[in-house]
């Protein structure tokens with residue numbers, strides 16, 4: 001039985017703990033660490049059968065029985081804990097993003113590349129049944145030559161302003177999943193980015209130095225074009241749709257709802273709203289990503305989302321940020337060059 005430690009017992013740490021206990025055979029959570037340990041976390045750990053609860057994640061790293069750690073703490077801790085964990089001989093699953101700072105990601109890459117331990121990054125949408133079906137249609141050639149990739153990604157509500165201030169900005173916090181999805185669906189890299197954005201949902205987001213609505217267009221290395229539309233608030237729920245269109249046709253995926261019931265009356269035809277947010281929509285995807293992480297360790301195979309997959313969306317996000325600020329298309333090569341990549 002593979003023994004796992006969870007670092008950070010907030011929203012996503014608890015999701016992973018729960019999915020291991022319910023859905024991932026061959027792994028058990030031995031310990032959890034969070035500096036803000038409260039009764040809620042202790043009760044949750046007890047209910048999950050987790051035997052050890054620490055305030056210092058180093059207690060997990062020092063436990064030689066623990067094979068792997070899941071880094072689910074706040075983003076500013078990911079890169080340093082990643083390096084410490086690999087150095088301590090642990091396989092690592094790190095939540096997105098590895099860091100907002102490319103220099104720090106480079107340091108993590110160096111350590112990962114020189115170690116025999118697995119390092120997976122938490123781009124959960126790759127494990128969602130809908131996105132996987134679209135990817136399979138593209139990969140098996142059913143769409144033909146890719147022309148256009150369209151992604152709609154809107155949250156049901158904006159995060160608190162305290163979160164906005166430390167989020168790294170919408171492109172690195174929210175759109176990063178969509179940048180990853182463009183790479184995943186196309187199997188290609190982004191060459192050039194042009195972004196426009198504005199503050200249409202909440203002026204406080206603008207005062208905090210961020211945007212809440214954006215359109216990002218991209219040119220890909222394979223010749224295709226991509227467009228993402230983002231908004232921090234959609235009144236009808238979490239809107240996650242995508243389409244890949246090519247020479248032979250198109251594959252499109254829609255939202256999941258709690259039922260497929262269609263109510264038709266004299267007033268009109270009503271269907272269910274999309275599932276509320278990421279915890280509802282992607283619970284199975286979160287379980288799948290951890291299951292595949294565990295399988296990669298047990299079978300000594302490549303992880304499905306590696307450290308380069310962790311770096312590339314940050315580069316695209318920085319290109320988008322620069323494009324928005326300078327009101328011009330920005331090549332990803334320009335960003336890479338600035339970091340000696």
Ligand SMILES: NC(=O)c1ccc[n+]([C@@H]2O[C@H](COP(=O)([O-])OP(=O)(O)OC[C@H]3O[C@@H](n4cnc5c(N)ncnc54)[C@H](O)[C@@H]3O)[C@@H](O)[C@H]2O)c1
Pocket residue numbers: 007008009010011012013033034035036057072073074075077095096097122123124278
């Ligand atoms: N893949 C996804 O869909 C997804 C979804 C949500 C969050 N995330 C990512 O997961 C991370 C956590 O997000 P969240 O929403 O769970 O935040 P959260 O604030 O709910 O939880 C973070 C937890 O980490 C703890 N923490 C802070 N520093 C720590 C340290 N040094 N050691 C151990 N624990 C520490 C905090 O006390 C808190 O309990 C973020 O990087 C976020 O980007 C990813």
